[in-house]
Amino acid sequence: MRLTRTPRPPCRRHRRRRTLLLAELVVLALLTSGASAHAETVVLALAGSVEEVLNNIRNWLMGIxxxxxxxxxxxxxxxxxxxxxxxxxxxxxxxxxxxxxxxxVLAALAPLVVEVLKGIVGA
Incomplete structure (x- = not known):
């Protein structure tokens, strides 16, 4: 009779190490395989006037x-x-x-504050 050794399932520590190693390899592959990007200047926010900037400030202030x-x-x-x-x-x-x-109350008064700022700035 021949004794065969049954394979033991890997312990949690080994599974965790394998998972981390696989994750590191995937991240490394993603970082190194990307095409080189060209730096382009993109303007995301362009305000036409000071009044527009102050209106945007008012809207953000009211929302927050x-x-x-x-x-x-x-x-x-x-x-x-x-x-x-x-x-x-x-x-x-x-x-x-x-x-x-x-x-x-402060959110309701935000337009008044912006109007005062407009008066100070002269917009």
Whole structure:
């Protein structure tokens, strides 16, 4: 009777090493096989006037402020619901609601700030 040795499955460490080695080889192949790129100057943002720049600033400012206010409103709502009567959590929820309100007011006032900037700059 002949004894045959059954192959053992590779352990996790060897499988992990093989996977990492394969990933490194793929990344190396992708980095070295790419065609050389020509550097081209591409202008992505071109403003025609100062007024256009200030309008873009206003739009970004309003978007960021409204987004942050919405995040604080959501946090306040979650704290209010999951606070389950804890006075500390309820107070934190009120503070988050106040912060959301301030954020929405600032977002609404952003056009006024840009108009003041236009007056200062002379656009």
């Amino acid at each position: 402020l409204a987004g942050l206010a919405t995040v604080f409103l959501t946090i306040g709502g979650v704290r209010r619901v999951f606070g389950s009567g804890d006075p500390g959590e309820q107070e934190k929820a009120k503070e988050a609601f106040k912060a959301a309100g301030i954020g929405y």
